[in-house]
Amino acid sequence: MSVSPRRLRTGALALATLAVISTTACTAGGSGGNANSGEAKTLTVNTSFVLKTLDPGRVYEATGLTAVHALYDTLLTFEGSDVGKPVPALAESYDASPDAKTFTFKLRSGVTFADGSPLTADDVVFSLNRLKNIKGSPAVTVSELSVSKTDDSTVVVTSATPNPNVPVVLAMPSTGVLNAEVARDNGAKDGADAAQGDTAQQYLDTNSIGSGPYVLKSYEPESQVVLEANPNYWGDKPQFERVVLRNMDVQTQKLTMQRAETAEISLDISGKLLDGLPESLQTSGVQDTVYFLFLNADPAVSAVTANPKFNQALRAAIDYQGIAALYGEGAAPGAGLVAPAFPGTLPASEASTRDVAKAKALLAEAGLTDPTVKFNYPAITYKGVDLGTVATKVQGDAAEAGITLELNPQPLTTFLDEMRSGKSPLGFTPQSLNYPVADSLINNMAPGQATALRSGWTVERADPAIVAAGEKVTETLDLAARATAMQEWQRLMNQSSPYIVLASNSSTVVATADLTGADYSAAGWQVDVAAVGLR
Known part of the structure; x- marks a missing residue:
């Protein structure tokens, strides 16, 4: 897969470690520039340390x-x-x-x-x-x-x-x-x-x-x-004798890359932050993060969000194309819980679409007139996108269908505590996989599992077809067939689960034009520095 100048390449990861997001360091690690001023070839990697x-x-x-x-x-x-x-x-x-x-x-x-x-x-x-x-x-x-x-x-x-x-x-x-x-x-x-x-x-x-x-x-x-090259390495020797990982906040990364000329990479510039970068820089990304709403299925928490017709009405009210546009380069409207980076994702042609008339009809069927719901979300910027901007867009979309969402931005720790307590009527969160096995979502998000119970979604409250579809995934041993089973599970989840997938977007490696092999990996290590070389 070749690296394209300033055009984000996207390709085909259990819940995002949101708690980690708040601990990311924000200190400048250097001034950028030519990393190879000495004899040894040095690759500089700028990233906001989570270490x-x-x-x-x-x-x-x-x-x-x-x-x-x-x-x-x-x-x-x-x-x-x-x-x-x-x-x-x-x-x-x-x-x-x-x-x-x-x-x-x-x-x-x-x-x-x-x-x-x-x-x-x-x-x-x-x-x-x-x-x-x-x-x-x-x-x-x-x-x-x-x-x-x-x-x-x-x-x-x-x-x-x-x-x-x-x-x-x-x-x-x-x-x-x-x-x-x-x-x-x-x-x-x-x-x-x-x-x-x-x-x-x-x-x-x-x-x-x-x-x-x-x-x-x-x-x-x-x-x-x-890092320094291992002189006893058994495989192909890396081209760079030295790799320096520098702790640098994302805004400083962007400024650094705007003037970088040789052998430099940044790992945290994504979404709207890609705007304004020089066309000479390379970007590599895969859609590995999904953003979704979760509605509480427990009537004791919210009789409104627990109503299946309201669930479907809110799904129909959302402008998925408009939300994807808020994420910038490399984003797409939501199709399912499996991000496009992984086997088992739904095709882009199955992305959700908006139907305001349908949303209004579903509210009428539910017997709900001007329903109001408190909408919790973490007041953070994630992968270059202010989640409050997305929440405000969802609020506006819902209002056009007659649904009032009361925005409740929260500090990250407060949001997480309330989500884990199972008391959030409606929330919004990103999700990435800690390792690239999409069917691990079954163990978290299927009815009765830990994440589902935070939304009050018990086996008893779920469509039996969803339970059966999840069991089929785990019973299927052929990986290709398991990926197909994951697609069927997601289609059923889109019909009646408490999760509404809004969009997916890309993590990104931004690199200077002289580099090869600077590919973003959704396997967890972000970029294989040993595979990066000079043209």
Whole structure:
């Protein structure tokens, strides 16, 4: 997939970590300009740091994932913007059992860690067991997995339940393979007591012990992280000998990129913020974020939003094309809960459309005259878009159909607390996937699941067809067929779930014209810095 000058490329990620949004640092990291003034070729990556650790077993935040992906190899990986199919990395091949419970990985020969020692199956087993047992944030992805080896080059991963997405999980940066001997020497544990006994994080924040294309040179979590090329890397050598991740707020990123000339990337300029950038810059993006309304289905919270006819009336009242326009380049009207970046998305032709006359008729059928509902939303700007602007547009659209929405902007923490309490009658939020498995939405948003219960949506209040459609997704082991089942689930959800999908928009990599391979990835690491080169 080629990179186009100043024309956003969009391509085919369980709920957005909204709490993380509020912690993003906003400090300028430098003045930009030519990053290669010295002899060593340096790639500069500007991003507003969301960074807590570089320990693969604990890493969960965006900036950490970008760095860890460059420092540690995984069994499988993704190339460029394609998150549809994992490709070989440490594992040259793998086999899956018909019941999707047993996955056998054949390790490639000749792989060494950065210190020159060989990587074997023991290191893989140790790393995956440690990830599971220290029970950090990313451990949920491997909680049902068991890991063993049959010989020094063969690893067997077993799932307690059928799970065709195991290969995708094993491409995530948190499954990066550590040098087990060095890790143990510095406090790492992989046993059942690891959650209490593992003390390796401090060491791993300042030392990398992986086999990736880069090694960690310096770690300053408030300002910058510096990577240097691994001289013992087994794969294709990265073109840049040095990568500097700089902590920089998004407005400063935009100013920096407006004058940048060589080897510079920014990760947070998206949406309307792309306006005004020089045409010479490159942009790469995929629609990986969905924005949706949630209506409370519990009559005790709101008799209005719990009314199925009101639900359908509000759906019909919204100007989806107009809302998508508020998001700028790379946005599209909402079709379903799966963003276009992932398998299982609905085609653009199925995007929702407006019908004000239908909305008014549905309100009449519901026996509702001038209904009024409190509309909560977080008072933040996300991916270049002020969510208040979108909420005001929804309010205006609803008013044309006879629905009054009382806007209630809230600080993020207040919004989250009220949403989690299940007391919000109507709310608005973005959603991204923490790892590229769209059917993980079933575990969150299907009736009776955690996110659904925050909207009072129990199994008893749901259409039985939706429940059955969700069960079909999880029972389908072929990934192509599962993606089709996800589409059918979304179509039913669009008819009667408490979620109204407004739009999807793109995360974006903005790069100088001299770079190749600066593709945005929805796999979590944003950009594969080792794949970036000079033209």
